[in-house]
Amino acid sequence: MKVEGFELRRVAMPLVTPFRTSFGTQTARDILLVKAxxxxxxxxxxxxxxxxPLYSPEYVDGAADVMRRFLIPALAxxxxxxxxxxxxxxxxxxxxxxxALEAALLDAELRGLARSLANELGSVADRVxxxxxxxxxxxxxxxxxxxxxxxxxxxxxxxxxxxxxWDVAPVRAVRERFGDVWLQVDANTAYTRDxxxxxxxxxEFDLLLIEQPLDExxxxxxxxxxxxxxxPICLDESITSTETAVAAVRLGATRIINIKPGRVGGYxxxxxxxxxxxxxxxxxxxxxxxxxxxGRAANIxxxxxxxxxxxxxxxxxxxxxxxxxxxxxxxxxGHLDVPTGPGIGVEPIPEILDELxxxxxxxxxxxxx
Ligand code: OSB
Ligand code: MG
Numbered sequence: 001m002k003v004e005g006f007e008l009r010r011v012a013m014p015l016v017t018p019f020r021t022s023f024g025t026q027t028a029r030d031i032l033l034v035k036a037x038x039x040x041x042x043x044x045x046x047x048x049x050x051x052x053p054l055y056s057p058e059y060v061d062g063a064a065d066v067m068r069r070f071l072i073p074a075l076a077x078x079x080x081x082x083x084x085x086x087x088x089x090x091x092x093x094x095x096x097x098x099x100a101l102e103a104a105l106l107d108a109e110l111r112g113l114a115r116s117l118a119n120e121l122g123s124v125a126d127r128v129x130x131x132x133x134x135x136x137x138x139x140x141x142x143x144x145x146x147x148x149x150x151x152x153x154x155x156x157x158x159x160x161x162x163x164x165x166w167d168v169a170p171v172r173a174v175r176e177r178f179g180d181v182w183l184q185v186d187a188n189t190a191y192t193r194d195x196x197x198x199x200x201x202x203x204e205f206d207l208l209l210i211e212q213p214l215d216e217x218x219x220x221x222x223x224x225x226x227x228x229x230x231x232p233i234c235l236d237e238s239i240t241s242t243e244t245a246v247a248a249v250r251l252g253a254t255r256i257i258n259i260k261p262g263r264v265g266g267y268x269x270x271x272x273x274x275x276x277x278x279x280x281x282x283x284x285x286x287x288x289x290x291x292x293x294x295g296r297a298a299n300i301x302x303x304x305x306x307x308x309x310x311x312x313x314x315x316x317x318x319x320x321x322x323x324x325x326x327x328x329x330x331x332x333x334g335h336l337d338v339p340t341g342p343g344i345g346v347e348p349i350p351e352i353l354d355e356l357x358x359x360x361x362x363x364x365x366x367x368x369x
Contacts, residue, residue, distance in 0.1 A: 001080055001109055005364035006072055006101065007035040008064055011356045013292060015320050020135040022163035022190035023054040029290055029320075030358075032060050033348075034067070036104035043108025043343060046295035047100035048262035055188065055289075056096065056237065056263065063097040064361075071101055072363050081106035085268065095240060095265035102266040103298060107343035116345055118301035118338045121271050125304040127335040131157035131311035132319055133186065133288065136166050140173045147174055150319075154334040157182035157208070157311040163190040168201050175205045182311065186211035189237055193221045196228040208310065209234040209256050219244075222253035232256050236287060240264060242273045249282055256310065260287035261302060262295075270302055278307035286312030293317055293326025297344040300329070304338045325353050 011031045019026045032047040049058040070091050078087050084102040091098075110120055132155040137143040147158055158178075160170060162185045171185060184207050191199060191213045199213055209232045214221045216237035226233045232255040239245050239257055241264055248254045257277055261270040277284045286303035289295065296317065303312045314336060317328035326346040329336050339345025 001105075001112065002039040003075060003078065003105065003365050004037045004039070005362060006067070006104065007037065008067060008361045008363065009033045009035065010060075010064075010358045011292065011325060011353065012358050013321055013325070013356060015290070016318070016322055018135070019290065019320070020137070021161045021186075022136070022188045024052065026050075026290065029292070030060050031292055032064055032100065033292075033294060034100045034104040036101075036108045038105070038108045038112070040112025041108045041343070043104045043106065043111060044294050044347065045100040045103030045105075045107065046291055047096055048260070048289035048291065048295060049096040058094060058096045063094070063100070066091070066094045066097050067101065068361070068363055071097055072365065075101065076366050078105070081109050081268070085266065096262040099262045099264070099266040102268065103261070106267060111343040114342045116301070116340050117267070117298055117343055118304055118340070118345075121267065121301055121305060123301060123304040123338060124306045125338060127337050128300055128303040128308070128314055129156045129311040129335055130315050130331050131155060131159060131182075131285070131313055132315045133159045133313045134161065136161050136163060140170055143170050144173060144177050147178060151178060151181065153316075154331055155315070156334040157184070159184050159186055159211070159313065161185070162187050164195070167198075171202060171205050171207070180206070182208055184208040184211065184234075186236070187213045189213070189215050193218070193224065196225050199225065200229045203230045207231045211258060212236040212238065219248050219251060219253045222248070223251045226252055226255070234258055236260065236263070239273075242269065242276050245273050246276060249280060255282065257282055257284045258287040259284050259302070260289060261298065262289055263287070267298060267302060271305065274302075274305050274307045283307070283309045285310035286314055288313030288315065290320050292321070293324045293329060293346055294344065294348065296329055297326065297339050297346045300336050300338050301344065323352060325349060325356060
């Protein structure tokens with residue numbers, strides 16, 4: 001495959017409702033889409049970096065900068081997606097930017113071969129169960145309304161975002177109202193080691209897991225916390241590679257892992273992490289980053305691998321977007337169908353994409369071949 005260059009496109013997508021987490025409130029996504037133009041086919045990737053470096057050190061303007069300044073030039077001479085991680089390895093971090101470039105090349109390559117990403121990754125299912133991530137609300141009645149609405153739609157698992165001051169009471173209220181639904185919480189690093197006793201109060205609610213209670217660098221703190229709290233700890237932010245996953249599992253810091261392809265540097269690394277976890281008996285689930293249909297399609301493919309035994313933050317397009325840039329993913333019976341077409345199986349709808357686009361930049365590749 002000869003790569004001619006990459007189009008970097010920014011897309012502004014309003015959310016159906018504000019999404020509040022312990023690190024901020026989002027009302028729209030400023031998405032960086034990457035289109036790889038090759039002699040095989042064009043391919044699409046989505047960069048999941050947020051507008052601000054609040055979830056991870058990456059942010060969307062920084063991702064675009066590192067792509068154009070360092071990453072894309074380093075891809076000159078790369079002939080297929082397998083070679084991307086090696087070519088970009090000298091550059092530290094910036095995994096979300098790297099993941100988007102690799103995803104675009106992988107999509108192009110697979111489209112050229114008329115093979116689906118799901119097949120390529122090792123999919124074993126034709127549909128995946130849908131979980132939903134529910135933001136922090138102003139009041140418990142408002143939260144109960146939102147959760148009730150999602151359960152009526154068919155979501156099979158509820159994740160509540162928590163932070164100090166919004167934890168035990170909302171979890172108790174949801175448990176009391178909705179009975180034994182699959183329920184878990186995500187703190188996005190909002191607690192400290194001193195909160196161990198407080199977090200242990202969540203044990204009585206039979207949660208599937210507590211996601212990333214402490215700072216992302218405090219892996220040891222999670223291991224200590226796991227000896228106080230009975231509910232399984234699941235790391236998100238702390239896990240940036242298969243190597244960090246292995247270390248966290250061995251330390252006893254995490255019993256379950258949230259795999260987000262952007263956070264770990266791409267779908268191929270995500271598969272590697274999955275393979276390790278499957279072998280080690282560590283359940284995994286597919287995280288979400290409020291993706292458009294481009295990233296969502298690829299996440300659904302990943303979530304259909306055999307080790308993804310827990311429902312992911314894999315929701316319908318309508319959970320976040322009134323209008324998606326691809327044909328919307330619609331939930332049926334609490335599940336989404338795994339795309340079967342070439343590559344990620346979906347493409348942007350040109351008129352909608354153009355309407356939501358805020359800038360486009362073409363970066364040609366000076367190929368060494
Ligand atoms: O921690 O899982 C997270 C969204 C943005 C940043 C971080 C997280 C989230 C979610 C999202 O919880 C969910 C989704 O895309 O469904
Ligand atoms: Mg999380």
